[in-house]
Amino acid sequence: MPDTMLALVLHLEDVLIVGAALFAIGLYIALSKRNAIGVLMGVELMLNAVNVTLLAFARFVESDQPLDGHVFAVFVITVAAAEAAVALALAVAIYKHRETVNIDELDLLRW
Amino acid sequence: MIEDNGIVIAFWILAATTIACALMTAAVRELVQAVLFLALTFVGAAGMYIVLSADFVAVVQILIYAGAVSVLMTFAVMLTPAADRKNSETAFQMPALMLAGLILAVLVFVSLDTDWPIDADRTAFSATAASLGEAFLKPYVVPFEVASVLLMTAMIGAIVLTREEDGDA
Numbered sequence: 001m002p003d004t005m006l007a008l009v010l011h012l013e014d015v016l017i018v019g020a021a022l023f024a025i026g027l028y029i030a031l032s033k034r035n036a037i038g039v040l041m042g043v044e045l046m047l048n049a050v051n052v053t054l055l056a057f058a059r060f061v062e063s064d065q066p067l068d069g070h071v072f073a074v075f076v077i078t079v080a081a082a083e084a085a086v087a088l089a090l091a092v093a094i095y096k097h098r099e100t101v102n103i104d105e106l107d108l109l110r111w
Numbered sequence: 112m113i114e115d116n117g118i119v120i121a122f123w124i125l126a127a128t129t130i131a132c133a134l135m136t137a138a139v140r141e142l143v144q145a146v147l148f149l150a151l152t153f154v155g156a157a158g159m160y161i162v163l164s165a166d167f168v169a170v171v172q173i174l175i176y177a178g179a180v181s182v183l184m185t186f187a188v189m190l191t192p193a194a195d196r197k198n199s200e201t202a203f204q205m206p207a208l209m210l211a212g213l214i215l216a217v218l219v220f221v222s223l224d225t226d227w228p229i230d231a232d233r234t235a236f237s238a239t240a241a242s243l244g245e246a247f248l249k250p251y252v253v254p255f256e257v258a259s260v261l262l263m264t265a266m267i268g269a270i271v272l273t274r275e276e277d278g279d280a
Contacts, residue, residue, distance in 0.1 A: 008119035009112055012229060013222050015163065018126040020218035022156075024211040025133040031207030032200040035142055037187050041149050044180060045133055048156045051168070059163040060112070062230030070239055071246050073168045077175055078258045082265035084180045088187040089269035095191040102194070104201050 015056035022049035036091045036101040040084065047080045112231060113162075122162040129155030142188050145198045150181035164235035167243050 023046050030042030051073045058069025091101045098106065113119060132152040136145045153176035160169035188196070200207075247255045 006116055007114070008116045009114050010119045010122055010162075011112060012227055015122075015159075016222035017219050018130065018159070020215055020222060021130050022133055022152075023218065024215035025130070025137060027214055028207050028211035029137050031210065032137075032204045034197075034199045034201045035195060037184060037191075038142060038145065038198055041136060041145060041184065044176070045136070045149065045152065048153065048172075048176070051172075052156060052159055052163075055160055055163045055165045055168060058165070059236075060227070060229055060233065062228050062233070065246075066233070067236070067239060067242050067246055070165055070168050070243055071251055073165070074171060074243070074247075075254060075258060077168070077171055078262060081175050081180065082261050084183055085265050085269045086272070088183055089272040091187050092190050093272045095194055099193050100195070101191050 012056055012060040015060075016053060019049045019053040019056065022046075022052060034102050034104060036094070036103050036106075037088070039103060040087050040091070043087075044080060044084060047076055051076055112229070113235075118162055122159065125155050125158040125162065129159065140198055142196050142198045143185070146181060146184045146188060149184070150177055153177040153181065164239075166236075166238060167240045 026042045026045030026047075026049055028042070029045060030039050033039050033042060054069045054073045054076070058066050058073075094106065095101050100106070113122075129152055132148045132155060135148040136152060139145050139148060153172060157169045157172040157177065160166075160172055
């Protein structure tokens with residue numbers, strides 16, 4: 001192959017940094033948003049970032065059973081789906097009583 | 112390492128799209144728009160899974176995240192009509208920004224500083240669905256069943272939480 005040809009390489013670190021960026025954005029959303037549904041969106045984004053990282057490790061790192069990372073990613077997706085269902089049901093239930101889902105107005109447990 | 116030019120370019124386009132959509136999720140002022148950008152983020156992440164040759168997980172991602180979770184979130188927004196639809200921030204915005212920046216810096220440092228045990232000869236996986244099914248029903252059968260119970264508990268919990276109280280059923 002001549003030297004002038006473009007030879008791009010994707011390293012594990014590149015994918016890890018993309019995953020870290022997604023995780024940081026998700027963390028910012030989860031910690032800063034006023035609406036409970038917005039907070040949940042941040043949590044889902046963080047779980048997605050973790051999946052990107054898991055699949056990157058499965059693809060690049062040496063292992064006897066490289067598909068274990070995929071298994072773990074599927075479990076993460078399962079738990080995330082359960083968590084989304086319960087959390088959104090909670091948001092709707094709270095809305096029925098309080099007419100709001102803003103987390104800074106839901107301070108019933110604050111001392 | 113992935114050395115195919117097309118795949119590497121595809122990864123960076125997908126990564127840029129995903130991160131841009133994630134930033135838009137944080138930045139837009141309408142909650143419904145934020146949900147739509149989040150759905151795009153999920154699709155972009157599914158594209159990255161395909162680049163990492165995780166075909167089954169990518170399809171699951173499209174089905175569950177881009178399909179079900181996005182619709183669920185849209186429903187939750189629509190079912191809370193009198194609530195504030197602004198995608199606004201609490202007083203914790205600046206601490207959250209600083210903490211997220213700090214976490215990002217630490218994660219990037221750890222990613223670059225660690226000497227990962229890279230398998231240089233690893234090629235892309237061929238179709239993973241069959242081997243994943245085998246993994247779920249042989250070594251991972253107990254976690255698999257626990258996940259089933261968890262999903263059913265979550266489903267019952269969601270129904271109990273949202274049903275009308277005055278019904279005598």
